[in-house]
C-alpha cells in the first residue's frame with residue numbers, strides 16, 4: 001500500500017500541474033476583483049467556471065448563503081468524507097491583503113487533484129469543496145456550521161498564506177476566540193453653555209472605556225479588549241446626543257470570550273445609569289478558538305516537505321489572531337496551516353503590500369504546491385485508516401468537555 005500511495009501522490013502532482021495555468025488564473029481573477037464578505041459573487045463565479053472546465057458542477061447559494069459554494073463527488077461505497085475549504089473575501093480598502101485568493105486556488109486545486117486520482121484509482125470516499133464566504137468579520141463558516149453545511153464531513157482541510165519566509169510556515173497554529181460589539185448611546189442635545197439641560201452620550205462612551213481599563217487587572221493573559229470611538233458628537237458647542245463605540249474582544253476560549261462580553265455589557269449598563277443615556281448593543285458573531293488536528297497537520301507537513309517546502313510548529317505561548325475555522329475545528333478534525341508567499345519579513349498580512357505580494361510568482365507557486373499538499377493529505381486520510389483513527393482520537397482529546405455538552 002505504501003508504494004501504491006507514493007504512485008498516487010505522483011499522479012496528484014501531475015493532475016495539479018495540468019491545471020497549473022488555470023489555478024494561477026483563478027487566483028489572479030479573484031485577486032483583481034476584490035469583494036467584501038457576503039458579496040463575493042464574482043469569486044464564486046470564477047471558482048465555478050474553473051471547475052466547470054474540468055466537468056465538475058458547483059452549487060452556489062449553498063445553505064442559503066448566496067456566496068457560499070459546494071462541489072462534491074463520491075467514488076465507490078463507504079470511505080471518509082474529505083472537505084477542502086476555500087475563502088475568497090477581501091478587506092475594505094486594501095483588497096486581497098489577507099491573500100484569500102491563494103486559499104481559493106489551493107482549495108479548488110486540491111479538490112480537483114484528489115478527485116482525479118480517486119477516479120483513476122477507484123479510491124472509495126467522498127471529496128467536497130466548500131466555499132466559505134466572509135471570513136473577515138462575517139464568520140461565514142460559523143453560519144454554514146449552524147445551517148448544517150458541514151454535516152457528514154469527517155475532515156476539513158485548508159491552508160492560509162502568511163509572509164516572512166519559511167520560518168513562518170506554521171503547522172498546528174492555534175487562534176484565540178474573538179468577537180466584537182458595537183454600542184450606541186442616545187442622550188439629549190443641548191447648548192454647551194447649559195450642559196445640565198442635555199444628556200451627554202459621549203460621556204457614557206468615555207465611561208465604558210474607563211471602566212474597561214479599571215477591569216484590566218482582572219483580565220487573564222490571553223484576554224484582549226480594544227475599543228474605538230466611531231462617533232462622538234458633531235461640534236464642541238453641542239452636548240453630544242449620539243455616541244458610538246466598537247470593542248474588539250479576544251480570549252483564549254469562546255467560553256471566556258462570552259464572560260468578557262458580559263463584563264463589557266456591565267460597563268455599558270453602569271454608564272447608562274451614570275449618565276442617563278440609553279444604550280443599544282449590536283453583537284457580532286463569535287469566532288471560536290482553534291483546535292488544529294495535529295496528526296493531520298503533520299501529514300500535511302510531510303507532504304509539503306516532499307514538495308520542497310519546510311514547515312514548523314509555532315513558538316509556544318505566542319498570541320495569534322482569530323478565524324472562523326476555529327468554529328469548524330471544534331466540531332470536525334480540521335487543519336488551517338500556513339504557507340509563506342513572500343520572504344520579505346516587513347510585509348505583514350492586512351496591508352496593501354501583502355495584497356500586492358499575493359499575485360507575485362512566489363504566491364502563484366504556493367497556489368500550486370499548496371493544492372498538491374492538501375490533496376496529498378486528503379489522500380493520506382482516504383488510504384490510511386490509522387491516520388483517521390489518530391486524528392479522531394486527537395480531536396476528541398483536545399476539545400473541552402463543555403463543547404461536547406453543546407455549549
Ligand SMILES: [Zn+2]
Nearest residue numbers: 098136349350
Ligand atoms: Zn485576514
Ligand SMILES: [Zn+2]
Nearest residue numbers: 098100135160
Ligand atoms: Zn485570512
